[in-house]
Amino acid sequence: MKVSVESRASKQAKKVGIWLATFVLMLVMCLPGLWVVLSAFRPNREILAKPPVWIPEELSLVNFGKIFGFGAEQVGIPVGSYFTNSLVIALTSTVIALIVGVAGGYAFARYRFRFKGGIFLGLMLFRAVPGIALSLPVFMMWSRLGLVDTKMGLIIVYVSLNVPFTIWLIDGFFRQIPQALSEAAQVDGCTPWQAFWKIEFPLAKSGIAAAGVFAFLTSWNEFALASQLTRSTDSKTLPVGLLDFTAQFTIDWAGMCAMAVIIIIPALILTFIVQKHLIAGLTFGGVKG
Amino acid sequence: MRRARGAIPPAPPLLPRKPPMIRALTTRRTEMTPFLLLLPAVVTMLFVVALPLVFSLWTSLTPYKLTKPQTLYQFIGLTNYIRIFGDWDFWVAFLRTIGFLTVAMNVEFALGLGIALLINKITWGQRGLRTIMMFPMMFSPILVGFQFKFLFNDHIGVVNNALQSMGITDQAIPWLVDAKLAMFSITLAEVWMSTSVFAILLLAGLFAMPRDPLEAARVDGCNPWQVFRHITLPFLMPFAYIAMAIRSLDVARAYDLVAVMTDGGPAGRTELLWTLIARTGYDEAKMGQANAMAYVSTILSVLFTWYFYRKLVAARRYMGGAE
Numbered sequence: 001m002k003v004s005v006e007s008r009a010s011k012q013a014k015k016v017g018i019w020l021a022t023f024v025l026m027l028v029m030c031l032p033g034l035w036v037v038l039s040a041f042r043p044n045r046e047i048l049a050k051p052p053v054w055i056p057e058e059l060s061l062v063n064f065g066k067i068f069g070f071g072a073e074q075v076g077i078p079v080g081s082y083f084t085n086s087l088v089i090a091l092t093s094t095v096i097a098l099i100v101g102v103a104g105g106y107a108f109a110r111y112r113f114r115f116k117g118g119i120f121l122g123l124m125l126f127r128a129v130p131g132i133a134l135s136l137p138v139f140m141m142w143s144r145l146g147l148v149d150t151k152m153g154l155i156i157v158y159v160s161l162n163v164p165f166t167i168w169l170i171d172g173f174f175r176q177i178p179q180a181l182s183e184a185a186q187v188d189g190c191t192p193w194q195a196f197w198k199i200e201f202p203l204a205k206s207g208i209a210a211a212g213v214f215a216f217l218t219s220w221n222e223f224a225l226a227s228q229l230t231r232s233t234d235s236k237t238l239p240v241g242l243l244d245f246t247a248q249f250t251i252d253w254a255g256m257c258a259m260a261v262i263i264i265i266p267a268l269i270l271t272f273i274v275q276k277h278l279i280a281g282l283t284f285g286g287v288k289g
Numbered sequence: 290m291r292r293a294r295g296a297i298p299p300a301p302p303l304l305p306r307k308p309p310m311i312r313a314l315t316t317r318r319t320e321m322t323p324f325l326l327l328l329p330a331v332v333t334m335l336f337v338v339a340l341p342l343v344f345s346l347w348t349s350l351t352p353y354k355l356t357k358p359q360t361l362y363q364f365i366g367l368t369n370y371i372r373i374f375g376d377w378d379f380w381v382a383f384l385r386t387i388g389f390l391t392v393a394m395n396v397e398f399a400l401g402l403g404i405a406l407l408i409n410k411i412t413w414g415q416r417g418l419r420t421i422m423m424f425p426m427m428f429s430p431i432l433v434g435f436q437f438k439f440l441f442n443d444h445i446g447v448v449n450n451a452l453q454s455m456g457i458t459d460q461a462i463p464w465l466v467d468a469k470l471a472m473f474s475i476t477l478a479e480v481w482m483s484t485s486v487f488a489i490l491l492l493a494g495l496f497a498m499p500r501d502p503l504e505a506a507r508v509d510g511c512n513p514w515q516v517f518r519h520i521t522l523p524f525l526m527p528f529a530y531i532a533m534a535i536r537s538l539d540v541a542r543a544y545d546l547v548a549v550m551t552d553g554g555p556a557g558r559t560e561l562l563w564t565l566i567a568r569t570g571y572d573e574a575k576m577g578q579a580n581a582m583a584y585v586s587t588i589l590s591v592l593f594t595w596y597f598y599r600k601l602v603a604a605r606r607y608m609g610g611a612e
Binding site: 033050101104106110116119125156160163165227243263272 | 322344431436439445
């Protein structure tokens with residue numbers, strides 16, 4: 001009997017160990033972000049204090065008011081228009097990328113055609129071109145076409161950035177839908193378009209939404225290209241605007257943290273909504289040949 | 290058993306055969322459909338990626354400077370390439386980039402595997418943990434860079450404050466100013482940002498894993514290490530390659546981290562290929578030379594992605610055979 005008691009104890013210890021490890025892990029993953037979020041609600045004076053103030057003495061929304069231009073104190077950074085630019089650019093490019101991506105993904109999932117593997121690989125390899133390397137020629141071309149510092153210029157670039165990965169995901173989602181469904185609908189008199197729109201599209205909807213979220217976040221977070229292709233409030237996005245807080249020698253940490261929170265929140269909400277579909281899309285699209 | 294609509298073997302002649310001309314027309318149409326569907330994607334990629342790449346190949350053969358537009362038409366052959374290959378700074382940045390990627394990817398894989406195995410053991414709250422793990426993946430790299438710049442700041446950063454309050458050191462550790470520590474901090478930020486890609490995909494692999502082979506191996510007397518080494522790990526490899534392939538599409542995201550954390554400093558000690566390109570092209574306006582470097586980095590990225598894509602396809606075929 002002694003043996004089984006011992007093994008139960010060691011099992012218990014193992015369980016505690018696993019929980020402890022997980023706890024530490026989650027702490028490491030969450031704490032950096034949480035510290036930034038906390039700092040966004042603290043005044044600069046407290047952030048800069050020496051010796052450090054560990055327990056916040058005052059928490060307020062003043063930093064947010066400042067960067068959006070409410071209240072007495074203001075920061076001379078047009079965060080409001082950066083926010084609008086980011087939203088317009090990310091939404092537009094996501095919608096276009098989804099339309100292009102659904103068409104392309106459907107073609108890969110449902111048809112057999114010449115050079116299929118080659119075209120797929122080609123699209124992926126185009127995506128691998130580093131943003132900063134691509135930005136040089138795009139910058140030169142856009143400056144001739146008058147697209148530098150316009151929302152349009154950035155939207156076009158982001159669509160092409162998102163198309164390959166959108167195709168990868170959507171291809172995977174369509175493959176999970178049995179082809180027999182659309183064939184049955186066509187036997188019953190649907191045109192191929194009706195069969196797609198009424199049967200297959202609704203089934204793939206949640207997956208397509210996940211691909212859309214991924215595309216949105218890519219555009220929302222992109223920096224390397226945006227930092228070179230934008231100049232003014234006409235087109236500057238939030239990630240580029242973040243650098244406005246760094247002057248030569250001083251950084252407005254509190255303002256920067258507040259802005260970071262503004263960038264993070266949409267990302268967190270969207271990730272939370274679609275995480276399940278996203279994982280399914282990444283793995284099925286990749287493994288089930 | 291997928292049946293593709295454009296599949297070659299014709300249906301058994303249960304139905305009366307169509308007249309040859311109509312048949313030719315319909316087959317032509319079904320053959321064209323996928324290409325029509327792909328047309329927008331291909332056009333976009335050609336216009337925004339392929340065309341600029343051709344253009345940058347040309348500029349890399351000229352002494353083009355943004356300040357002197359007429360230099361765009363002056364052909365100088367491979368001079369730019371010869372110059373960068375003879376440039377010690379370029380090689381240092383190049384090797385540093387390779388080293389950085391190797392270290393980061395290996396650490397990310399090892400940590401991701403560990404995390405996946407750990408979470409797989411937990412029976413309660415798995416979904417919540419998985420969601421939390423996804424957050425770093427969704428952070429803007431520029432934000433991750435800023436976040437670590439804030440934490441590692443030598444005067445007000447929480448890391449130094451904590452170390453000093455606990456009495457571990459009374460000096461302010463120059464995390465982002467000392468060359469070696471700065472490279473360490475950047476790698477840490479990169480690992481923090483991207484480990485979850487591996488963890489999540491490997492976890493998905495563990496979930497998908499059939500139980501029978503594990504049981505059988507255990508019954509046959511394999512120890513846990515042998516089970517892991519010969520059954521779990523081979524099964525997980527395709528998932529690891531998906532993660533690698535996805536990661537390799539975005540390796541250059543590290544540019545954002547470095548740009549905000551150190552911008553290649555101190556004195557070029559954390560300069561990666563990408564920051565060097567940005568500096569040469571935009572700050573020094575030497576577009577021709579920057580494009581030559583950009584080509585080297587593009588080829589590097591493309592080879593990297595291609596390699597993991599091949600691995601993925603091979604692993605997938607292996608899995609397909611096992612099923």
